[in-house]
Amino acid sequence: MVRLLFPGSKLNPVTSIPLRPEPAPAAAERSDAARNRERLLLAAKELIADCGTAGLTMDRLAERAGVGKGTVFRRFGSRAGLMLTLLNDSEAAFQARFMFGPPPLGPGAPGLDRLTAFGAERIAYVVEFGDLVLAAENASRGRFEVPAAALWLRHIEVLLREEGFDGDPWLMAGSLSAALDPERLLDLVRRHGVPPERLVDSWRDLVTRVVRAA
Amino acid sequence: MVRLLFPGSKLNPVTSIPLRPEPAPAAAERSDAARNRERLLLAAKELIADCGTAGLTMDRLAERAGVGKGTVFRRFGSRAGLMLTLLNDSEAAFQARFMFGPPPLGPGAPGLDRLTAFGAERIAYVVEFGDLVLAAENASRGRFEVPAAALWLRHIEVLLREEGFDGDPWLMAGSLSAALDPERLLDLVRRHGVPPERLVDSWRDLVTRVVRAA
DNA sequence: AGACTAAACGGACTATGGTCCGTTTATTAT
DNA sequence: ATAATAAACGGACCATAGTCCGTTTAGTCT
Incomplete structure (x- = not known):
């Protein structure tokens, strides 16, 4: 059987197939990137809580998180x-x-x-x-x-x-x-x-x- | 059983459920509207034949058919x-x-x-x-x-x-x-x-x- | 024919996802 | 500490679906 599991998920004590594969853990995440990721995730949750899923636009998310739009797409792709x-x-x-x-x-x-x-x-x-x-x-x-x-x-x-x-x-x-x-x-x-x-x-x-x- | 069929399709000798319901046949279609519908359908087919489905954008369709964009959306909705x-x-x-x-x-x-x-x-x-x-x-x-x-x-x-x-x-x-x-x-x-x-x-x-x- | 009206028109405008590329910065090697 | 470099950043820019509303016009009524 193909090796479906792999170690290293930070989200769960047990190994899992990520919904969205993270970049290879080879290169550690740069500190500013990590900070922005946190900001974006937080802002996204707030935005969804406030305005619902439909209210979350990529522009608004970028603004709310205080980062550029390019950063949002660099991080999540879409x-x-x-x-x-x-x-x-x-x-x-x-x-x-x-x-x-x-x-x-x-x-x-x-x-x-x-x-x-x-x-x-x-x-x-x-x-x-x-x-x-x-x-x-x-x-x-x-x-x-x-x-x-x-x-x-x-x-x-x-x-x-x-x-x-x-x-x-x-x-x-x-x-x-x-x-x-x-x-x-x-x-x-x-x-x-x-x-x-x-x-x-x-x-x-x-x-x-x-x-x-x- | 609910009456699922109705008469009046111009596309098939036999009655059918339209994929997209046409406006009620009550009011006859105005001549300019009919002419533009033909133009649009023709242009759409040509566009798809030439550039594939992905190549058909609403702007291009409007331009090719020689009508305004509003007309395209008025006709087909989306x-x-x-x-x-x-x-x-x-x-x-x-x-x-x-x-x-x-x-x-x-x-x-x-x-x-x-x-x-x-x-x-x-x-x-x-x-x-x-x-x-x-x-x-x-x-x-x-x-x-x-x-x-x-x-x-x-x-x-x-x-x-x-x-x-x-x-x-x-x-x-x-x-x-x-x-x-x-x-x-x-x-x-x-x-x-x-x-x-x-x-x-x-x-x-x-x-x-x-x-x-x- | 002339006026009237509802329908059709058209294209500028908006919203939004996604891309590009010149600039900034964290990290590392010396 | 300084320089070098790869990564991250940011926001202007693009493409495209869909909306709005002032203007035009086909069909009708007198």
């Missing part, structure tokens, strides 16, 4: 990159739970139970961080290149195989994770008023059918 | 709206085939076969019109408000019920149609080099499992 960075901590926690945490989400439970729990957890996550997740999705290079997405996919794929899935596990994992697409989930919850528990039920039904019909 | 209009004909044809055409896509075949055929057809459609479909997806109000999307969903839902599906057919239909998300399909085909037939196989497998596991 608006989506910034959002990804803001989600990094909670994403790391999520990863820790489904990879190393207690069952049924973590190892120790049957694959099907873990799949179900994974979906439930992901649904809760998306509902909780709604706008942030949405804003992070518009990465220039598509939402499929986010490293963490590859990890979720792989996780689902592994669980499918563990359950003896005999089809095309990689594509099936992709189809399943499409059902957890944040834009869809939030559209259902917000525009159609679907309660998250109903989404969880439908997810359980879906994975059960996919796994059972062997 | 860039995505324009793309939707450009896809209207092929979408109508697609709808006609799965609603009234010959089996297995059209009525007359078992629900499961129709579901399979629907996915295959949709995959082919997305692969064929790739960039256009992608550009049409960025509608300001999310890709779930496109009227045609509601029709696809409903179609899948009806077929599920026909097969005696005993879960939550509406949500399950949504999960299934998420598997046909154009961005995902095109990412698989273009970035990962997955042949469309493999996508079709996986779709067939998915719907079969969902329907069978009753």
Whole structure:
């Protein structure tokens, strides 16, 4: 198996796949850069708290943090990159739970139970961080290149195989994770008023059918 | 059942749900408006043929069609709206085939076969019109408000019920149609080099499992 | 024909993400 | 301490979607 984990995350005691890969730790961060990073992250959180995700524009962020606009883009690459960075901590926690945490989400439970729990957890996550997740999705290079997405996919794929899935596990994992697409989930919850528990039920039904019909 | 069809499409002999709803036919279109609509549509097609979808900017389109920019937005509402209009004909044809055409896509075949055929057809459609479909997806109000999307969903839902599906057919239909998300399909085909037939196989497998596991 | 009106027009203007490149600065080597 | 250098900085600049509103015009009514 490919080495998916690596050490050095400052955000979580446990190793994790960053939502947004930091630059190689080879060269230490310069002190002014570190200071500006802190300023920017703080300003971003304040801005979101005050004006919501939509109120965070790159110009305003730069102004509020007292840095130039170029600095913002140098640091985060894009608006989506910034959002990804803001989600990094909670994403790391999520990863820790489904990879190393207690069952049924973590190892120790049957694959099907873990799949179900994974979906439930992901649904809760998306509902909780709604706008942030949405804003992070518009990465220039598509939402499929986010490293963490590859990890979720792989996780689902592994669980499918563990359950003896005999089809095309990689594509099936992709189809399943499409059902957890944040834009869809939030559209259902917000525009159609679907309660998250109903989404969880439908997810359980879906994975059960996919796994059972062997 | 809700009345989903209505008469009056100029694009297809058979009634269809427009990708982009035209203004109510109550007030006839003024002659200058009609002339400019033609010019714009023609210019848009030329522009796309010459420079690809990405090369079509609203400014350039306006200039090429010899109209003001305001006119372009008055007509199509947004860039995505324009793309939707450009896809209207092929979408109508697609709808006609799965609603009234010959089996297995059209009525007359078992629900499961129709579901399979629907996915295959949709995959082919997305692969064929790739960039256009992608550009049409960025509608300001999310890709779930496109009227045609509601029709696809409903179609899948009806077929599920026909097969005696005993879960939550509406949500399950949504999960299934998420598997046909154009961005995902095109990412698989273009970035990962997955042949469309493999996508079709996986779709067939998915719907079969969902329907069978009753 | 002439006036009237609602619709259509057009292009300047705004908002915003993202880029460029000349300038400044933290760090390191001597 | 000084010089050298790679990195970081900053803000003017660009591209593009979308808005606004004063002006023009097609169609209609008398």
